Amino acid sequence: MQVLNQGITAPLGFLAQGVAAAIKKPDREDLAVILAARECKAEAVFTTNRVQAACVKYSKEVAARGAARAVVVNSGNANACTGLQGEVDARVMAQTAAEVLHIDAEEVIVASTGVIGVPMPMERVQAGIKEACRGLSVGGGHSAARAIMTTDTVPKEIAVQVRIDGKPVRIGAMAKGSGMIHPNMATMLGFITTDVNISNECLGQALRDSVDISYNMISVDRDTSTNDMVVVLANGLAGNSLIDNISSRSYRDFKAALDYVNVELARSIAGDGEGATRLIQVEIVNAGSQHAARQIARSITGSNLTKAAVFGQDANWGRIICAAGYAGAEFDPNLVDIYLGEVQVASNGMGVDFDEEKARQTLQQDTVCIRLDMKQGTCAATAWGCDLTHDYININASYRT
Amino acid sequence: MQVLNQGITAPLGFLAQGVAAAIKKPDREDLAVILAARECKAEAVFTTNRVQAACVKYSKEVAARGAARAVVVNSGNANACTGLQGEVDARVMAQTAAEVLHIDAEEVIVASTGVIGVPMPMERVQAGIKEACRGLSVGGGHSAARAIMTTDTVPKEIAVQVRIDGKPVRIGAMAKGSGMIHPNMATMLGFITTDVNISNECLGQALRDSVDISYNMISVDRDTSTNDMVVVLANGLAGNSLIDNISSRSYRDFKAALDYVNVELARSIAGDGEGATRLIQVEIVNAGSQHAARQIARSITGSNLTKAAVFGQDANWGRIICAAGYAGAEFDPNLVDIYLGEVQVASNGMGVDFDEEKARQTLQQDTVCIRLDMKQGTCAATAWGCDLTHDYININASYRT
Numbered sequence: 001m002q003v004l005n006q007g008i009t010a011p012l013g014f015l016a017q018g019v020a021a022a023i024k025k026p027d028r029e030d031l032a033v034i035l036a037a038r039e040c041k042a043e044a045v046f047t048t049n050r051v052q053a054a055c056v057k058y059s060k061e062v063a064a065r066g067a068a069r070a071v072v073v074n075s076g077n078a079n080a081c082t083g084l085q086g087e088v089d090a091r092v093m094a095q096t097a098a099e100v101l102h103i104d105a106e107e108v109i110v111a112s113t114g115v116i117g118v119p120m121p122m123e124r125v126q127a128g129i130k131e132a133c134r135g136l137s138v139g140g141g142h143s144a145a146r147a148i149m150t151t152d153t154v155p156k157e158i159a160v161q162v163r164i165d166g167k168p169v170r171i172g173a174m175a176k177g178s179g180m181i182h183p184n185m186a187t188m189l190g191f192i193t194t195d196v197n198i199s200n201e202c203l204g205q206a207l208r209d210s211v212d213i214s215y216n217m218i219s220v221d222r223d224t225s226t227n228d229m230v231v232v233l234a235n236g237l238a239g240n241s242l243i244d245n246i247s248s249r250s251y252r253d254f255k256a257a258l259d260y261v262n263v264e265l266a267r268s269i270a271g272d273g274e275g276a277t278r279l280i281q282v283e284i285v286n287a288g289s290q291h292a293a294r295q296i297a298r299s300i301t302g303s304n305l306t307k308a309a310v311f312g313q314d315a316n317w318g319r320i321i322c323a324a325g326y327a328g329a330e331f332d333p334n335l336v337d338i339y340l341g342e343v344q345v346a347s348n349g350m351g352v353d354f355d356e357e358k359a360r361q362t363l364q365q366d367t368v369c370i371r372l373d374m375k376q377g378t379c380a381a382t383a384w385g386c387d388l389t390h391d392y393i394n395i396n397a398s399y400r401t
Numbered sequence: 402m403q404v405l406n407q408g409i410t411a412p413l414g415f416l417a418q419g420v421a422a423a424i425k426k427p428d429r430e431d432l433a434v435i436l437a438a439r440e441c442k443a444e445a446v447f448t449t450n451r452v453q454a455a456c457v458k459y460s461k462e463v464a465a466r467g468a469a470r471a472v473v474v475n476s477g478n479a480n481a482c483t484g485l486q487g488e489v490d491a492r493v494m495a496q497t498a499a500e501v502l503h504i505d506a507e508e509v510i511v512a513s514t515g516v517i518g519v520p521m522p523m524e525r526v527q528a529g530i531k532e533a534c535r536g537l538s539v540g541g542g543h544s545a546a547r548a549i550m551t552t553d554t555v556p557k558e559i560a561v562q563v564r565i566d567g568k569p570v571r572i573g574a575m576a577k578g579s580g581m582i583h584p585n586m587a588t589m590l591g592f593i594t595t596d597v598n599i600s601n602e603c604l605g606q607a608l609r610d611s612v613d614i615s616y617n618m619i620s621v622d623r624d625t626s627t628n629d630m631v632v633v634l635a636n637g638l639a640g641n642s643l644i645d646n647i648s649s650r651s652y653r654d655f656k657a658a659l660d661y662v663n664v665e666l667a668r669s670i671a672g673d674g675e676g677a678t679r680l681i682q683v684e685i686v687n688a689g690s691q692h693a694a695r696q697i698a699r700s701i702t703g704s705n706l707t708k709a710a711v712f713g714q715d716a717n718w719g720r721i722i723c724a725a726g727y728a729g730a731e732f733d734p735n736l737v738d739i740y741l742g743e744v745q746v747a748s749n750g751m752g753v754d755f756d757e758e759k760a761r762q763t764l765q766q767d768t769v770c771i772r773l774d775m776k777q778g779t780c781a782a783t784a785w786g787c788d789l790t791h792d793y794i795n796i797n798a799s800y801r802t
Contacts, residue, residue: 048727049723049726049727050725050726050727050728050730050731050732050734051722051723051725051726051734051750052726052734078719080719080723081719081722081734081747081750081751081752082751082752083735083749083750083751115717115719116717116718116719116720116722116723117718117719117722117747117751117752118752225723226719226723226726304705304793304797305797308793308794308796308797308798309797309798311794311798312794312797312798313798314798316516316517317517317518318479318481318482318516318517318518318627319517321452321482321517321518322450322452322481322517322626322627324451324452325450325451325452325453325627326449326450326451327451329451330451331451333451333452333482334484346482346518348484349452349482349484350482350483350484350518351482351483351518351519388794388797389794390791390794392705392709393709393712393713393789393790393791393794395709396705396706396709396710396713396789397709397710397712397713397714397715
């Protein structure tokens, strides 16, 4: 597998463009359009929040048809809790793009992120969509990745090329975090393009399974948003034989590349969590069940006390095992070994004498690895989070202003 | 009902004392003993965390027998994740008190709170227990309430007197917070004494039901600790006819007084959450089910984003409905009205024009009331939490030092 220095437009047949539409603030890119040069198979997963933004409702209908041609996405306004007008606005966003691009509104995925409960400034949104559509290009991927940022400090994009069935296949992707992030589709948007030739069934299965070990394993603050979605568009231009069997070698090759893309983006979302200074990676090994491994990993990345201790470079492992204990999973605490990086801090559920200075050095790394050896089975899971800092509070004490 | 300016020793026949045993730091009260002058019925509820401190294991056995005479409790060390030695230490704590007090170790409840994974300094603990036992008095309730504080900024105690069956009955109580606090018995300890004459069955039922609407409805940081317990001791000295029927008037009168005591303590724990500047009270009314009302109330008090917005006095109601949405309860978002104090900020799931200055004033109160009218039924629930502040992070970035 080869990592390309590109993003959403790396696969054959995709164009993109981000523009500044002044949706919330002037002079920053806040609206992007992605266009597939030919019809794509489309699969998507959406937020589990009972409160769903208008764009989520609209895009679910598009995704249910299994095909799409374009994506319109804006930052600065979530178009959530905006009632019937919000639903009209989401449809108009699709229609505006469709008219310029000469496609159907039913082929346009719509996504929004930003403040909840404020009507969309549709005049500026429509002008932005038209401008973005006119500017679409193969070089526009980076501007699109910038346009979907909210409190993200860096754009998140990635592209890889793999050989499947003898043909080079490309996957490109972009995503945004970085608050309201919690497993089960947090305030995050992810867009994936690929030129692989694949059936809808296989594409959907690959997406759902991949999301489960990537975006669903990150937490910034345990708040699951109203707007999340991850969408994948596949246009088949790579020319490989159709992947239509999840037991096939081709499927596994594609899935491995998709996993790589999604895990890398998920890690970068977690590490760029609001106010974060460090990425926390929690690895659970030798757990008694897959459920336990996942729940425990996620519970630790979600613990405010653990997050604050990492911020303070305090090797307070008691909070780690405590968070494991309330994860809602069965396990025997008296078997658990805990490591901070290479430093073992607990054995069989009890503290061991350890080098505090070495532990502190581990906690000063950009990526802090916490590993629990459950010694109760063969299951494993990895989750990602970030430390809880003063800047998280600063950012969220006055988000609307 | 009359509120007394006393605490745990208000009921007839209870003595208490807190002393400075230098368990973690010198010169602060950190160990308390409560003694009942005659045998009591005892009921208790304990943490749901899979990781349970040694004192929890020990006290569960005591409580299972339904009777107790004394409580030994220390702050500064949780005696959790301390292995077999921890279990021995918990038993020795009970035995040390039992020897001085001429009772059985099986009649002594043991509770601990503080840092996890550090062996108990048993020499100082035992010396402290002896000193506290020797100092027991009716005036010692306040020192006991101070001795169980950890990061609490104020002691939490209360006492009431009610007339039941023509006799004055007293309930006294003390509790501690204030981090690792989350519904389902958080890092909190609660001790309740009463001179009511009641059966074990009725006492246990009253305690469990009362805990469900008080301590189990508070959240400081969604971390559920390894050490929580709430214990009630009832010695019958008030001389009322035995309460042995939960349908009786006497039971209801007692339960109402117990609820008052527990809700007041729960509120004071939430309002004194680590670093908190404000108490957040979330009232859910007209919900479709009791489950939904409770889940939604708790989800909102647990939302970091909502908590940070309250800290910032930002009327960001979108985060409130978002937190309702991921509560795991069924409801129709399009019916929900939201109020901050008296200010309506959303109607039928959508924003309304509201006076930002008035909303900000509401958010500046010591108690911030958030009310959601679900308009979907007749069920209601109230939960309490606090804002998320820089001090929470300061406290928890270096808790062990």
